[in-house]
Amino acid sequence: MSDMTCREAGRLGGQATSAKYGRAHFARLGAMASPAPEVLRASAALGGAATRDAHGIDHYREIGRRGGLAVLAVFGKDHYREAGRKGGLAAAARKRAQREGGA
Numbered sequence: 001m002s003d004m005t006c007r008e009a010g011r012l013g014g015q016a017t018s019a020k021y022g023r024a025h026f027a028r029l030g031a032m033a034s035p036a037p038e039v040l041r042a043s044a045a046l047g048g049a050a051t052r053d054a055h056g057i058d059h060y061r062e063i064g065r066r067g068g069l070a071v072l073a074v075f076g077k078d079h080y081r082e083a084g085r086k087g088g089l090a091a092a093a094r095k096r097a098q099r100e101g102g103a
Contacts, residue, residue, distance in 0.1 A: 004012075017025065032043070051059065071079065 032039075
């Protein structure tokens with residue numbers, strides 16, 4: 001285990017990337033960074049597709065399971081009960097609004 005901090009590791013990684021691809025690489029990345037939601041969605045879709053291709057679809061199932069177990073360990077079953085209750089109430093409210101609004 002290294003005594004390197006996350007900040008130091010990030011700096012070294014950035015320097016290695018800069019040495020490999022040059023400063024123009026970071027300029028292109030900066031130009032692609034946009035707060036426009038459609039650009040962010042497209043970027044996320046590309047990243048998700050690359051992850052899917054590299055690790056397979058089951059990767060998402062596994063990380064979701066691990067995340068769920070971590071939340072369970074921290075917050076307990078009552079957290080999920082409350083989330084389910086709130087979700088059910090929200091769904092019922094949407095149905096009621098649709099009926100009353102005639103939609």
